[in-house]
Amino acid sequence: MDLAAALRPGPPDPELREIGPDIPGEPYSVSVLQQGYNVPQSDGSTCADCTVSLLRGPSTVLVDTGGPWGSERLLQRLRERGVEPGDVHVVVGTHGHSDHIGNLSLFPGATIIVGCDVSRGDRYLESGLAEGRPFCIDSHVGFILSILHFRHFLLLQTHRMTYFNSKWEATESKCKNVSVVATPGHTGRDVSVLVRGTSMGTVIVAGDLFECCHDEDTWRELSENPAVQETSRKEALRMADVIVPGHGAPFQVHRQLGAGS
Amino acid sequence: MDLAAALRPGPPDPELREIGPDIPGEPYSVSVLQQGYNVPQSDGSTCADCTVSLLRGPSTVLVDTGGPWGSERLLQRLRERGVEPGDVHVVVGTHGHSDHIGNLSLFPGATIIVGCDVSRGDRYLESGLAEGRPFCIDSHVGFILSILHFRHFLLLQTHRMTYFNSKWEATESKCKNVSVVATPGHTGRDVSVLVRGTSMGTVIVAGDLFECCHDEDTWRELSENPAVQETSRKEALRMADVIVPGHGAPFQVHRQLGAGS
Numbered sequence A, B: 001m002d003l004a005a006a007l008r009p010g011p012p013d014p015e016l017r018e019i020g021p022d023i024p025g026e027p028y029s030v031s032v033l034q035q036g037y038n039v040p041q042s043d044g045s046t047c048a049d050c051t052v053s054l055l056r057g058p059s060t061v062l063v064d065t066g067g068p069w070g071s072e073r074l075l076q077r078l079r080e081r082g083v084e085p086g087d088v089h090v091v092v093g094t095h096g097h098s099d100h101i102g103n104l105s106l107f108p109g110a111t112i113i114v115g116c117d118v119s120r121g122d123r124y125l126e127s128g129l130a131e132g133r134p135f136c137i138d139s140h141v142g143f144i145l146s147i148l149h150f151r152h153f154l155l156l157q158t159h160r161m162t163y164f165n166s167k168w169e170a171t172e173s174k175c176k177n178v179s180v181v182a183t184p185g186h187t188g189r190d191v192s193v194l195v196r197g198t199s200m201g202t203v204i205v206a207g208d209l210f211e212c213c214h215d216e217d218t219w220r221e222l223s224e225n226p227a228v229q230e231t232s233r234k235e236a237l238r239m240a241d242v243i244v245p246g247h248g249a250p251f252q253v254h255r256q257l258g259a260g261s
Helices: A004-007 A068-080 A225-240 B003-009 B068-080 B225-238
Strands: A016-018 A027-033 A037-040 A046-049 A052-056 A062-063 A092-094 A111-113 A117-121 A123-125 A136-138 A142-151 A151-159 A161-163 A177-180 A191-199 A201-205 A242-244 A251-253 B016-018 B029-034 B035-041 B046-049 B050-057 B060-063 B089-095 B111-114 B117-120 B123-126 B136-137 B144-150 B152-158 B161-163 B178-182 B191-198 B201-205 B242-246 B251-253
Touching: A027 A068, A052 A191, A062 B117, A251 B161, B029 B068, B029 B191, B029 B242, B050 B191, B060 B123, B117 B178, B178 B201, B201 B225
Parallel strands: A062 A092, A092 A111, A201 A242, B060 B089, B089 B111, B201 B242
Antiparallel strands: A016 A251, A027 A052, A037 A046, A046 B123, A052 A062, A111 A117, A117 A123, A123 B046, A136 A161, A136 A177, A142 A151, A177 A191, A191 A201, A242 A251, B016 B251, B029 B050, B035 B046, B050 B060, B111 B117, B117 B123, B136 B161, B136 B178, B144 B152, B178 B191, B191 B201, B242 B251
């Protein structure tokens, strides 16, 4: 497969195909709670909201929260799946645009990752994300016990996270489940969430690294740094079997046998 | 005054002096609801939250919201001043870091400005901020009627805003009160809020363009683009009588007569 083909403006790549919102998996499943959209209006404005995804497994991880006008809808979508806000261990905002991080305050007790910043309460950790190292959620390696002082309670949390030395190392070695990786370009500090072991293979929940399945004509104009983003997109296409984009349906990356090198 | 002096690493500049949290003004006052902090910990983490400011006048404007762990405190600080969340017309997140935009969902009916993106509900306007034009709040020039569909109600809002052609034009011509201007560098899309006519002159609520009054030794390491940020800082120091920084007390910029050219 010519991985660069999907990155060039042109007709839709037949090797990228939209799929449904639910991807079972062991130990993690991926569900799209809300499919993002981005619709230009005749007056020059744009109606937009982002894709919101829920990962369920040893930890419960919400990736992007939608815009601040949609908090009731988000709570409803979570409750339809039996998830209360307090059940969410980690919230990832793939980048700091308002349609992605509008509802962080619904999850004050969660570990919050926005771009490359990782925080628990007002304590910001040295994540290594800005330096290109992945941040591993729920690995089989390490346990970090953190004491959070929140709302007059001391909460003892056991979020299992650890760090790795190279950007994609976690995908190949000790972190077998879920990791956060820097995928900059759309902004200077975007991250994506990589989930291994689903029924469809490796899923990358990519924020606005990809706008939608066939975004060849649109993503550059929304990018702070198209050259950097193009590199991030190529890496993601190389790793992923499925990509969940920021403003469209999830899509499958079909590879021909022996291709992709 | 050597404007560049405050930008060089070195001893504190005696011409920058911290002041109190309340700045009366006509038509706008500026109150710091929460003074930001940034305290490195021995384990390599950092405890931080941002400065939260309230502008009161023809419109009520909240500049930065603090981290998502602090929503109850923010609501309390607003209520102490007789402000309910629904009274806030405009919320500005100076940039998309989690300690600045953690509580947007408390204000679902407000116009939301995060970095260079301006939205009302899921409708994103062409603000011109990313192209360097200021966005004027509450000018005497124009009225934009916008119909917001929110929580099953149609709300008719009359937020008085308009656009200007050059970055600082609003400070010198028709927009006499409050304008949002792009001041990039800390991230790619930072904005600051400029308030004219206070009892202390022109106030710039600057987010992390300035960390605190004497940040000469710290701001660069937190910057995505120090060269761009240095330019933004010089422009702000040239315009402001008072600067409200992202992680410290407001400070006054004292100018000697005949200096500053």
